[in-house]
Amino acid sequence: MIKKLQIRFITLSAAAVLIVMSAAIGLFNVSNFMVQERRIDEVLDILTENDGVIPEGVTQLQKLNELGEEYRYQIRYFSGLISDDGSMRSINVDSIAAVDLEEAEALIKTAYDRAKPNGKIRNPGTGNTYAYKRTKSKDGTLVVVYDCTASVLSMLESLRSSVAFGFLCLIGFMAVMTLFSKRALATVIHSIESQRQFVTNAGHELKTPLTIISANVDVMEMTDGKTEWTESTRRQVTRLTELIDRLIRMARIGEKDNLNIVDVNLTELVTGAANSFRTVAEQVGKTLSQSVDEGIVIKADREILTEVANVLIDNACKYCDDGGRIDVVLKKDRKPRLSVTNDYTAGMGVDYSKFFDRFYREDTSHNSEKQGFGIGLSMAGDAVRAMNGRIDIAYRDGRITFTIIL
DSSP states (O other): OHHHHHHHHHHHHHHHHHHHHHHHHHHHHHHHHHHHHHHHHHHHHHHHHTTTSOOOSHHHHHHHHTTOTTGGGGOOEEEEEEOTTSOEEEEEOTTOSSSOHHHHHHHHHHHHHSSSSEEEEEOTTTOOEEEEEEEEETTEEEEEEEEOHHHHHHHHHHHHHHHHHHHHHHHHHHHHHHHHHHHHTHHHHHHHHHHHHHHHHHHHHHHHHHHHHHHHHHHHHHHHOOOHHHHHHHHHHHHHHHHHHHHHHHHHHSOGGGOOEEEEEHHHHHHHHHHHHHHHHHHTTOEEEEEEOSOOEEEEEHHHHHHHHHHHHHHHHHHSOTTOEEEEEEEESSSEEEEEEEEOGGGTTOOGGGTTSTTOOSOTTSOOSSOOOSOHHHHHHHHHHHTTOEEEEEEETTEEEEEEEO
8 A cells, every 4th residue: 555655646746747847848839939930920021021132221130130130141031023924023042052043933833822821831852941921012922931940940959858858857856756755655654554553453452352252152151041142242243353353454455565475276266265155145045156267376365365255255145136146257368357246136326436445335324134344345455456456346237246357
């Protein structure tokens, strides 16, 4: 339980940091993208306003200088004027060396044929990215094309760097949380250990008076014979002893370190558990059948796994409909699968998600003839999970099935 608590704490903390970091990285890159796009649009506006060339006027230079004093000298562009019949009237490639006249004409034609008056195109030969803007003039259509490859590469590099930085920060955070998670959870761990120790100590202390009561009942029956009162007392002593034993087992199940993992013949274990309850089922008019594959051996805690099998079959015997059938099936699939199924016509509409909660009982009145404390299934669930298994519950066609995959 403590190890799972640490893993959950680290996972949730890392998830929270990941969300915040992703939001920050996303905001940074969106902001950077918007700045770069605004600069590209401003350059295109200046080119468009001045017939496709960088102006020499003081007013226009001032607008360019707002983008940076040296920015105007970094601009690589070309432009073309297309007449209304689609023919090229003129091309200006004086401000770019990476594109010859033929390539410039092809790119201008591509931009001219686009549905949108502005956007981006790529040079299939060089892979460079160009931003274009198309405007109508009295002499035809002016198309200005600006080489924004550097801006695009800058945005991509910024994105890669920020993601890599975020990833390294997340790895570092998880490493720190792994080192200090025990210290951060020290109070919780101490509380869990204290509760577990209290349950164990209290259980052993309670067994002493119960043993004395049981011995006193034996003496009374020897001297006065069995009576209704002695039988009732003996039943309650048995129930309390069972409760204490299960509480003690529940306290030690939580951690893998407390498990005694050995080779367990699951075939023999399940067969023995089913046989031990067959008479119990028949005495109350129910049928118990079993189908068990041979030769299934797994790594598990034999004592706890036996208790799990007993809990599931005992639960099936208690809650199976009168005259109903209980099926115990063990299959050797990719992973061993144990299923215990019983008739349960009252199971429609039941919230099965609570069945593995501690002290939960479907009969909340506690007056049911089906006696129990509501800890058997909870203990079974904890035990299976501690052994890296899975326990599921399903209801279909008037039958309820508990399945364990180990």
